[in-house]
Structures are given as structure tokens and as C-alpha cells.
Amino acid sequence: MKPWDAVFLAAAAGLFLQRPRAWWLAAAAPLLALAAQPLGTFAGPAAALAAVLVAPRFAPAALLLAAGHYTGWADAARASAVWLAVSALLASMEERFEEVSPRLRGAPIRLFATGVLYYALLPVAYL
């Protein structure tokens, strides 16, 4: 999976999870996935296991982050930073999500905002 897709799928998944105090530890998942790459065929399971252990209560988001194909440490670090920023932005928008028309509250408006940020931040992928 492309790192950019993994980051935003993880951010979307995080919206539907109860946020533990140390949710941000899931940002280590891309770095762990990259570190596991020399393990060859065991890289995927090892990265998944490490991601779950790092953030057990935020495991779906961490697993999605670990599923990205990272080409280097800079790539993985950028994915971690973008995921942290997007997750924090989406968390700050929670109050606004409650103000939208009742038909849109919940999953629709959250996924919509995530989709908009996917494109709005796309230039960062080329930095």
C-alpha cells in the first residue's frame, strides 16, 4: 500500500476508535515496519506484531500504518508526522462535526473531512 494511502486509512480508522492516552505511540508503526523489512517473508507479521504491541488499544490504526510500503527512513518518518498531524487536526474538528446537520453527523462527516485532508495535504507527499 502507498504510504499516503496507509496514513489516511489509519487516520480514518482512528476516528472510530476510543482514543487511549498514548494514542500517538501508533506513529511508531511506519518506522517499525521499515525496521522489519530485512526479515523478508516475516517482515509483514513482525511489523504487525510490533505495531499492535506498541499501541494495543489503537491497534487498527497502527496496523494500517504498518501496512504502508516505506522506501526509507525519511519516508517512514514523514508518514508518522503526517499521521500525527492529521489525527490531531481531525480530533480538533470533533466539536465542529457535532454542529453539522443531523443527517451528516457521525461517520459521513468524519470520512468526508478525512478525504478532503487527503487532497489538501497531498503536496506534502512531494516535499
Next chain:
Amino acid sequence: MAQVLIALAPALIAAVVRGGVTAAASLAAALSVAWGVQCFFLRRAAFHESALVTAAIFALTLPATAPWWLSALGAAIAVSLGKHLGGGAGNSLFNSAALARAVLMGLAPGLLFAPRWPAADGITAASPLAKEVDSVATPLLDLLLGQHPGSLAEAAPLAVLAGGLFLVAVRAIEGRVPLVYFATVSLFALFLPAGDRIAGHAPWLAHNALLHIASGGVLLTGFFMLTDPVTAPFTPRGRMLFAALAGAATMLARFYTPYPDAAVLAVLLANACVPAIDARTIPREALS
């Protein structure tokens, strides 16, 4: 809203003069579809100024030779997704015109986001902001007169500027917002170190504040998008931060990414930051 329509009129007229029948069809399609979609959502046929303003601003972000159906599709997205499904009337999270443009960039990047836009005369040439191997510098006078390939808003930057100044003069918008945006764009243009693409292919884009203000969507963004009261922060200080953030994002994308112009994406990013800006700028006693 009527004042905004009046302010947009010079830019719309200039776009039609430059783009001819294609531009006129594009604008007509956007305005009529936006009106129809608004009538559908509100279930009554009336003069919906806000939908027309959104459609006009969106259409001005399109290339001069954009087909009418693309304009119609974008206007439908702006009013339906931006105004109604994206939060509901008065609660939009994102600027509707910028949102429609971003959605179309995802759906039809070849039509909307080519570094080589067709000019009104049909000749394909690089945008003044392109950072390509064969890019050539555009003189500032040509930029101001719209003598270069680009969007309909770039057909007459002076007309957009006149419309914006009119809005400031009649106090329909807060003048500090475009001022901070243009100042941030200028400061970044003057002091940001040039990225590899600029240094290698388009060195005239470095340290050239006027070029960056007059080209791309900067004027339209500063006067007509960032001043949208629904998607901007509540406090004056918040709106200054919001405009500065949009300016910084616009210039970072121009300097360090292959994007020729990402002003509309900067607007969406700034919109997403509004709750965070409000949380830090609205006095606590006002919240309680």
C-alpha cells in the same frame, strides 16, 4: 452576497473577453447548474446568491479552455458536497469552491492540474508557475494583463484586484485578511531558499513577490475564498493566523513541490485548522 457578485463581475467579464465562447459556456454552465442544485436542496426556486457566488468563484479557478461539462460538474459538487452535504447551510467545514476544485483535481487531474495549460488561443504552453525543464519567464506586465496561459481568474488579475478592493471599500470583507495573506506570500517569496526545481528550471520564481501575487490563484484566494465568513475563524486574531497559514502553505507548495499552484489546497488546509485556531484565540470567558 450581492456585493460579492458585483465584485466578481469585472473578472467574469474579462474571462469571457479572453476565453470567448468556451469561457462563456463554462461560466454559464457553472452558474445555471449551481442555481439548479441549490433549488433542489432548498426545494424552492428563488434567486440564490450564495450558490451563484460559489459557482462564479469556482469557475474562475478553471483553465481558460475547460469544457462546459467540467464546470457544470464542479458547480454541482461545490453546492451539493460543499454547501449542503459538507456540513449543511451555514455550517460548511470547507470553502465550497476550493472543495470542488480539489475534488475535480482528484477525479480529472489531467484536465485541471496539468503544468502545461492550454492558453485561450489554443496554444499549449507552460504556466508561469511551472517548474519544468523548458519553462520560460513571464514578464510582470504580461501577467497583469493576462497574456499567459492559466485559469480564468488569471485572465485579468487587475479585474480580480479591483473586485477585491471594492469589497474592502464597502466593508463587505475584512481587509486585513487578504493583506496578511498577500504579506505572507510576499515574505515567503522573498526569503524562502529556492527548492531544486526552482533553482534548476525556473529561477525567476525565487525572490519575486509580485510574480507570486499576480499569478495563479493568489488574488482570487485572498479576496474571495479566505474571506468566506462561514469557513473562517471567529476572532480577528484567529483570521490573521488563518490567512498567514494559508499564505505559508501556498508558498511552501510552490517552492518545494512539483505543484505549480496549490492555493486552493492551502485554503482547505487552513479551513481544517479553524477549530484549532478558534480554540486558541477565542477568550475562555466567551466560551463559558
